[in-house]
Amino acid sequence: MIKLYEKGAYLISGTEIIEENESTEAVLKNILGDLVVSKEQAAKNTIAYEILEAHNTSDNMSKLKIKFDKLTSHDITFVGIIQTARASGLEKFPVPYVLTNCHNSLCAVGGTINEDDHVFGLSCAKKYGGIYVPPHQAVIHQFAREMLAGGGKMLLGSDSHTRYGALGTMAMGEGGPELVKQLLSKTYDINMPGVVGVYLTGELQKGVGPQDVALAIIGAVFANGYVNNKVMEFVGDGVKNLSVDYRIGIDVMTTETTCLSSIWVTDEKVKEFYEIHNRVGDYKELAPKEVAYYDGMVYVDLSKIKPMIAMPFHPSNVYTIEDLNNNLYDILDEVEKKALISLDNSNIKYSLKDKVRNGRLYVEQGVIAGCAGGGYENICDAADILDGKFIGSDEFSLSVYPASQPVFLELVKNGNIAKLMSTGATIRTAFCGPCFGAGDVPANNGLSIRHTTRNFPNREGSKTTSGQVASVALMDARSIAATAANKGYLTAATDIDVNYTKPKYFFDSTIYDNRVYDGVGKADPNVDIKFGPGIVDWPAMSKLTDNMVLKIVSEIHDPVTTTDELIPSGETSSYRSNPLGLAEFTLSRKDPAYVGRAKEIQKAEKARTAGEDIFKANDEIEEVFNKINHKFKVDPKETEIGSLIYAVKPGDGSAREQAASCQKVLGGMANIAKEYATKRYRSNLINWGMLPFLFEGELPFKNGDFIYIPEIKKAIETKQDNITAYVVSEELKEFTLRLGELTDDERDIIVSGCLINYYRDAK
Template sequence: MIQLYDTGAYLVNGTEIIPDTGDAQAALKSKLGGQAPTKEEAARNTIAYGILKEHNTSGNMEKLTVKFDKLTSHDITFVGIIQTARASGLEKFPVPYVLTNCHNSLCAVGGTINEDDHMFGLTCAKKYGGVYVPPHQAVIHQFAREMLAGGGKMILGSDSHTRYGALGTMAMGEGGPELVKQLLGQTYDITMPGVVGVYLTGEPIPGVGPQDVALAIIGAVFANGYVKNKVMEFVGPGVEKLSADFRIGVDVMTTETTCLSSIWKTDDAIREFYEIHKRPEEYKELAPGAVAYYDGMVYVDLGKIRPMIAMPFHPSNTYTIDELNANLMDILDDVEKKAQVSLDGKVPFTLKDKVRDGRLYVEQGIIAGCAGGGFENICDAADILKGASIGADAFTLSVYPASTPIYMELAKNGTLATLIETGAIVKTAFCGPCFGAGDTPANNAFSIRHSTRNFPNREGSKIQNGQISSVALMDARSIAATAANKGYLTAATEYAGSYRKPQYHFDKTIYDNRVFDSKGVADPNVEIQFGPNIKDWPQMSPLAENLILKVVSEIHDPVTTTDELIPSGETSSYRSNPLGLAEFTLSRKDPAYVGKAKEVQKAQKAIEAGTCPLEALPELKPVMETIQAQYPEIGKGNIGVGSTIFAVKPGDGSAREQAASCQKVLGGWANIANEYATKRYRSNLINWGMLPFLIQEGELPFANGSYILVPGIKSAVENKVPEITAYAVGEGLTPFTLTLGELTDDEREIILKGCLINYNRRG
């Protein structure tokens, strides 16, 4: 059902793939009647290239400096972003900036602090000329689809699932500092990304939904990094067989492949979407040129895809539901083995106790958020459930429409009544089930969800307290089929009935009544409303000439998620308080990290105060003696002392900048990794003045608790030294090599200054 090409490929007239083999040019010339574009010319015919060219300000398509048309953030990111921009002189939002409130919207944790953040957002929207979407009105990405997306446009969001490619909008999710740059008139700087074609052919069979297609693709491309940091461009005759809602449901999950962004060819289905949403002028026909070259090709036969399930604890841990049911105990045994890696063996984990009479029983179903809460998903689920009951046992079903306009239409067409009479609960627009702040299951319970992620703790369990539940990702249709069977895992292809496919009518009356829209007009007289939890960023020092780093955490998991670096869930309430949030850093992965980092930070604080770091951190004295035996010039006035972590491949998942900033707040100067899982996380490190060191795979020359000397690091960054000699400090100095990867001149300056805030104060 999924084929990955070993080479790049040409796409001719949008329908024929010619692999980039030795005879590709001859095949092209034969197909085109004697003339064929070069590979370089054909690469400029992708949709992605055209959009990036229109938004690039550098004049050099190899090194892009992009300015976005619109920005969007939610209530666990916009406070930090605006606070950072304010510290750098923000006076007005230069482009439309939408502040939604869909993560901490329950205002259920931490007293007043969630609603304090919301009022901060409202007053900032008034002061700086933005848009404020109150809690429960829409999840961030659905509002963007309904009200912001436009053909050929680019949107930057501070949430990793910022994906509107199905609507012809190239959207990217990044950490907050990248939005700060846009707010300050700066640019998003990247090397021209590769573009991978996703060629869709055939048509999905009844019961197969967008999550099934998405999981099949994720399962095929995640582990091998096939689309990592590239743009996925959806083409082929199968696209026109999919509704707009179906395309959106596939598109939002492209984030889980670790791609940079996505874009789709557009047609009458997307034209109709914009017409339904009263914005017909935003439609733009997009298609690749007559001959387009892609750096890779993912061939997807939609007709062969069957209902899928991503087992704990990653969206790429995929099987067909039929395969799972046919090989239940073997697959559950494999899941247990993988879980022990994800959970570090800290708690016992099994799903074998869910097997009843040879079938897998689940305790919870959730259809929610930017992936599951779409109109078509919920209507199809209701059709499967009509006349059924979810039963009076442990199994529960919650449905969260992605926006109030969707909710209103479901009420008008009777879908809500159909769902509620089965025993399901229909709730307001909320992202909580996706990041561990809503519908937390019981200990040892198993939840199936049409949401975006199933990492450990994303369902709300706390491993450090011995609490563990788990999530499998599924499509809304198979969740409904399972609910109709009272919790016994069932593929939607077993449903023999029909689907109504009611017409969607968008009514934005509630937005007109409740959403504050400044229309881009700032009012500098508005006073920002602060709550007691909203704190400024602490002062951060510039990079010293020489660094002494202590390794305070060592992680050898194949991939480390941002959820493990800084947990989601209830900790999200503290994201407006840098010091308060930092207390949770690595708390679920390495609870000793915070104390160790703080201890090392005492030395740097002593340096900043002009006192002796050796008195603040006595264990540093023998380290300095060893260093000065070889480097006598290293000492007072030219050193920085801080912490670092090693992880094999950190940064998968969320765009949250706090995965890096919390380390910085605790005195972190660097990460050391074999590779970084996403561009987002590496950019977050850089924007917080942290060195994104790379080390070759193999036995490490240091261990947890070791000290590392990086002499002349400031000069190395300034002079673009490709390889940096560092030393593990023991009885002597043991050299090893670090690299920093590609850095723009601005990124180097940010690191040298200590963080983006300092960089923007350079005048």
């Protein structure tokens, strides 16, 4: 089904793969004759290299400084981004910047604060010259596909699923500070990423959908880090056998592989997509050159892909539905054991085997929604499967969320909405809530099957700290519909006979023409920004001092820690415009005592920066400095005092900057990790002035210990990687931390204390 090449591979004429080994040179010579190119030149012949080169503003392709063509954010990120940019000197948006409202459009927590954010967004679009998409019009990524994507372009979004590669657009999801840099006409600085080819061949079986392909790929590459922080480039003779909607459905899920971005070859089907959306001029034919070299190759035989299911609690925990149904108790037992590691809470009773009824797995809920599931073809195929059937009157329910109003409108016109409603399914407007726990939260102990993006613990909205737990399994819309047709009993779409009608899509832009505010090129500095009472400025953040004293206030030994665990999604999203209010939820579902511990040590730093008595502010600090002064002479008034967390591999999942900023506003100064799950989480730490330390081996410290780091500022400024630190005990215990590679700008940001300070200092 899927093969991973051990080394790199050459692609000849877009169709022939030559695996890199000791005989590669001879094989290439035999095929190409005098046309043989060096490995270095062939690496420049990928689509990814071509696009990155066109957007790089440095004279060094190893050290990229990228300027994006367009930016996009939604309503739990754009307030913080604009507030940060305003504090850093924003005058107008230098490139088209789209503010969508698809995350907090239904989450009714905190009175008026959600709608206050929307009003803020519209006023900023008018003042700074942006595009404002009102609530319920489109989810962020569907609007970008319909209205923003362009062949050979680059787009940056403050959402991790910013992926438009199937349309020929290299898109990346990052934390808000990276968008701030673009708004201030700065650059996105990265090393040239590796490029991994994804060679698709063959044709899918009837009933197999894009989520099935995506989950199969994620299952093959996530755990081994095969594409981590690399660009996935989709090529091969099988691409032409996929509709554009299918390609989009596979592409959006590449985020769950932890890749940096994605790009696909384009063809007449993609050109037709742009024609349908009245933007044929944005189409560009893209393909690798005659001889292209890839740092790895994922070979996918589409004909062998079967309906898949990603069981709780990760998109990579994949099985075929056939295997699950045939080995039900064995696999459920395996999943339960894995789940207990993820839940890390012995007080929670977790079981899936009790979902077996009459020898089959019964689920209580189905959801087809968002940027992954809410596409036109997914919903049409689901409607065909359910045509003339009923979902029943037991616990099982089905909700369908078209990804945009134009998609919704066409489904109404062609009768598919009526088909779905007559089955007992409910139809909702464009909303991302089911993806992050703000919509369709299952009952306690419920099992939900969803064509959405993630199934991390508690991401569906349950709270283990309140004794709640529910589960999400990811599936394709077609198998969800097949399960709904069988009234909640797990069924693969390939097990039923269906005539897929595949109605043609007609895009009607009237809704957007009448409702979307387009202020590009029309910035009006006289417009007053509208602030609701829940929109709060960032608190002042101190600069890095010569020495640091840090207390470890949380120690997490899970194999991977997601951003959902660092700062939960769901109802907390309504507080994303209030840094201090949101920070109260930090690690609340993983380590509920964290906030209190962090605040206690923060009292000392607040006293220090206010010129007050540090020792009166915190009972532990005087003894800590006494122990340090046995070896070093340190002035507490000139020493930054803060907290840090240790996690094995933090930062998988969402791009949300708040996973870092919430730690910072509580006095967090650093993370220590064995490795960072994603580039974007590490970047978020840096942009908030936090030190992204690395440490391998047996830990010399434990939760509650203090760490002293002398001459840290000098170490940053002189580009040292190895940092000497000490565990503060009766005798200081020396150990070594690493920082990893940092750009000059990143070092300056850390020394300044955060990105806001960095830009203020530059004025």
